[in-house]
Amino acid sequence: xxxxxxxxxxxxxxxxxxxxxxxxxxxxxxxxxxxxxxxxxxxxxxxxxxxxxxxxxxxxxxxxxxxxxxxxxxxxxxxxxxxxxxxxxxxxxxxxxxxxxxxxxxxxxxxxxxxxxxxxxxxxxxxxxxxxxxxxxxxxxxxxxxxxxxxxxxxxxxxxxxxxxxxxxxxxxxxxxxxxxxxxxxxxxxxxxxxxxxxxxxxxxxxxxx
Numbered sequence: 001x002x003x004x005x006x007x008x009x010x011x012x013x014x015x016x017x018x019x020x021x022x023x024x025x026x027x028x029x030x031x032x033x034x035x036x037x038x039x040x041x042x043x044x045x046x047x048x049x050x051x052x053x054x055x056x057x058x059x060x061x062x063x064x065x066x067x068x069x070x071x072x073x074x075x076x077x078x079x080x081x082x083x084x085x086x087x088x089x090x091x092x093x094x095x096x097x098x099x100x101x102x103x104x105x106x107x108x109x110x111x112x113x114x115x116x117x118x119x120x121x122x123x124x125x126x127x128x129x130x131x132x133x134x135x136x137x138x139x140x141x142x143x144x145x146x147x148x149x150x151x152x153x154x155x156x157x158x159x160x161x162x163x164x165x166x167x168x169x170x171x172x173x174x175x176x177x178x179x180x181x182x183x184x185x186x187x188x189x190x191x192x193x194x195x196x197x198x199x200x201x202x203x204x205x206x207x208x209x210x
Contacts, residue, residue: 033123038149041120042066042075043156049077049113050157054166057109059083061166062199065175066154067104071130072146074121075176079109081166102207104179147184150176154192170194173203181207 033041046066059081066075080101088106089097100106128134128142154174157163163172175189186208193200 032127035145035149038123039152041123042150042153045116045120046077046153046157048116050162052113053079053109062171063102063173064163065177066150067177067179070178072143074117074124075150076111076114078104078107079112080107084108098206102203147176151188170197171199173199
């Protein structure tokens with residue numbers, strides 16, 4: 001399964017032996033999919049995946065996330081509903097509810113609709129590969145492009161009302177998350193969710209890496 005998370009790799013600490021330089025990097029990037037193109041592809045895949053999810057599992061959802069790795073690989077959908085949580089808690093050890101509530105890896109809807117993401121994968125493969133041959137600045141720039149595209153996609157879907165189709169938006173948390181988690185997950189959650197959201201407050205209290 002392509003969406004299963006590998007171990008997070010650290011960004012390179014040594015520059016490549018031969019760097020393209022600023023002008024070379026810009027010239028190379030000009031032929032790659034833009035952040036807006038990546039975002040459009042991600043949003044299109046998410047619409048289809050969520051349509052499948054809502055049709056096949058018409059439940060009350062409280063959490064939707066695009067999840068990626070420390071190398072910003074193509075993201076995948078994770079969702080939780082109150083009904084799914086009840087089922088999973090019943091199968092788990094006593095006292096597991098708090099852990100399961102936001103767990104990406106334990107969600108029965110992890111990687112849901114992954115077959116819709118083939119174009120996303122293709123476009124990500126056309127971006128510069130995240131390797132140790134990059135300089136720090138090149139790596140960080142590419143990482144930022146990819147995460148920004150994911151965030152733009154989630155905002156676009158939110159503006160369309162996608163995440164309120166199965167309930168009150170104020171009771172839903174949406175996010176773009178890096179796994180293993182880091183503090184930037186909370187930063188994106190705050191940007192993507194309504195100010196004063198009680199659901200967001202609960203997520204921040206329970207799992208945010210501050």
